[in-house]
Amino acid sequence: MNQSELLAPENYNIVDEIEKYAENPEKLALIYEHAFDAPEKVTYATLIQRANQVGHVLQQSGLKKGDRVLVMLPRAIETYEVYIAALKLGLTIVPSSEMLRTKDLQYRISHGQVSAVITMPDYIPEFEKVKEYPDLIKLLVTGEHTSWTSIETEKSKYATSLEKYPTSRNDLAILSYTSGTTGNPKAVMHTHGWGFAHMQLAPKQWLNIKEDDLVWATAAPGWQKWVWSPFLSIMGSGATAFVYNGKFKASRYLELLQDFKINALCCTPTEYRMMAKLQNLDDYKLTHLHSAVSAGEPLNRDVVAKFEHHFNLTVRDGYGQTESTLLIGFLEGTPQRPGSMGKAIPGTGVTIIDDEGRELGAHEEGNIAVPLDLPALFKGYLNDEDRTEEARVAGYHVTGDLAQKDEDGYFWFEGRKDDIIISSGYTIGPFEVEDALTHHEAVKECAVVASPHAERGNIVKAFVILQDGYDGDEALIHEMQQFVKQSVAPYKYPRAIEFVDTLPKTNSGKIRRIELRNEEKRKYKK
Incomplete structure (x- = not known):
């Protein structure tokens, strides 16, 4: 894969990749399991229609292209609706975990020049303590509250069709905050074109999602990994997203994988480790699971071995950052090399350089680096030119992680530089x-x-x-x-x-x- 294949059309909106699947009225987009009632199923057609109604509410609230919207929602169907609606209107989404507190929200709203917040009633108390923003547009996806507009109440007034606002591949789509080792969180700028490039790399090459697969990516909204996998990778592949809004319990996860016949799984090393610790793994039958991947930190070898032994399935490691997409990993068919991160994902150009920007040879430890012209790389940190430039060396973005590469192209993680x-x-x-x-x-x-x-x-x-x-x-x-x-x-x-x-x-x-x-x-x- 070359750079041109990762470059989106000049006029482009991420939602284009999702909306096309709504043409089939029966095509399933989501299965929502929340441990109370029966699972709720939503087709692509219904999801887009609901998102369009949400979009009308956002417009009527006064939001326009380029405005930034802080979205603080849990794993829920409404979260997908809000993301689709906002992106379709050319708004910029600021993903925010529901675990954030007033100080975190205050910084994001101020630094990101946020025009609106979208949340649920349970999280209102944290927003009520945010200061100096009397003009902030405040929206709830469910329920009602004084001075907040209820999307749930208002959206039924509007049509299920919505004209997409013209956007270009260079328009800002996602503004994700990521913590550094020092200072305030950095605001990572991603464009609609980044979304296109990401979808050519992660879901097709690594997650190995096939259309109509049932895919469970466990990341929570509020983090870039949710944008990566549960949202873009699954929705942009025409697969069905399995959404579980419940607490982690290793036995429960394995039951869900078995009972819902999940085809592809993406979760954290911690979740895999906890599942691998169970003594009764042979009690679970995961025969429908054809792809299992892990990201966030290196995966331990014994976990991989246990999944291979009990489920005849190789959990494949992957590496990327909030600033990029999947950069290194084990694709299906890549021979395993225990302890390794895998190989560079074709098309990314990721390599190892020293502190002066010179590419290093085999078994030389250095910085994991990405060419600055990679379409799947962020455009910089908002209002922070110094930290943007600090991470740039000789035409590369330096990730802050250290590794070495062997003569066969396998990367070996050494840790964060700090x-x-x-x-x-x-x-x-x-x-x-x-x-x-x-x-x-x-x-x-x-x-x-x-x-x-x-x-x-x-x-x-x-x-x-x-x-x-x-x-x-x-x-x-x-x-x-x-x-x-x-x-x-x-x-x-x-x-x-x-x-x-x-x-x-x-x-x-x-x-x-x-x-x-x-x-x-x-x-x-x-």
Whole structure:
């Protein structure tokens, strides 16, 4: 695949890829399972009609092309309707997790110059404390509240057809906020053309979605991964999205995969790890599942092995960022190489460079980098030219992740650039140590960071959540240290291990090593 195949037509709207499937009145778009009533099914035709009515409400509220709309909604049918309606009108969506608080919302509304917010009644209290925005248009998808417009009430007044506002591939479509290691969150600018390029790469090459598949991508709205998979990848492929608005429970996930006969699955390594920990995996029959992928952080080898053993299915890893699309991964047919990230996705041009922008050879550790002219790359950080330029080196966008590539083109993850541990002159990637620890039978979950040390600069420290039935004592610490030494170079073993009940995580399930690292620094300074 070359660059020209990733370039959208000059006049283009992301919704074009979804709306075409509404021509078949029977084609199923969504199955919504919410653990209360019977699953709700919605066709593409009905979804587009409802979205069109929502679009009329947005117009009547005073919104126009180019306005920015903060959308704070859970996994729900209404979320799909709002996204389609907003994009069809040329509005820019600011995805926002329902877990955000007033401070987060205040920053997004101010920094993003947001014109309207769309949410549900349960989340109103956080918006009521937002200051200095008396002209903010406030909309609810369900229910009613003083000073808020109810889309649910108003949309029935309008026609089920809606003229799409003319947009170009360069018009801003999505403004996703992503946290950096320092400073306020960065606002990642994605155009309609980015959406087109993404749909040529992720769903077709990696997710391997076939039209009419039933696909479950577990990411929650409010995060770019929801835009990636549950929304664009599934809807743009003419598949059916399985939407589950319930709490994670490993046994429940496997029941849903089995009972609904899911064909393709995309979820986080944490979710896969929790499923793989179950002792009764053979009780579940996942014979309809032909594609399973994982993204967000590297997937442990033992998890892949368990899914292969019990379900005859290879879980394929993938790597990308809020700023891009899928960049590296295992496509169907790519030979597995345990511990590797996979290969560069054809058409992305992703490579490894040093800090001066020189492309590195095999087994040389450096920065994962993407050519700046890739259509599936963001256009920069809104109102933040400095941080945009900081991530650009010699015609590349530098992701902030470190890896090396072998002679066969497989990438090997070394960790975030700011997660790398330097101890006694040795450079140590935390994932390799975490992966080794995870294979110990007593370990449920773990995270590895640098801990300041007077003599060595830093030492490797592991925070470990134990499986039930194990006691965290000195004998177990020694046993784990020896265990790690058997699979990684001895200088990499954790010289300190602390047993904990929980690990700090983002709302999308990624472990926040930075919190652990900062706490170690704080304790060292005392």
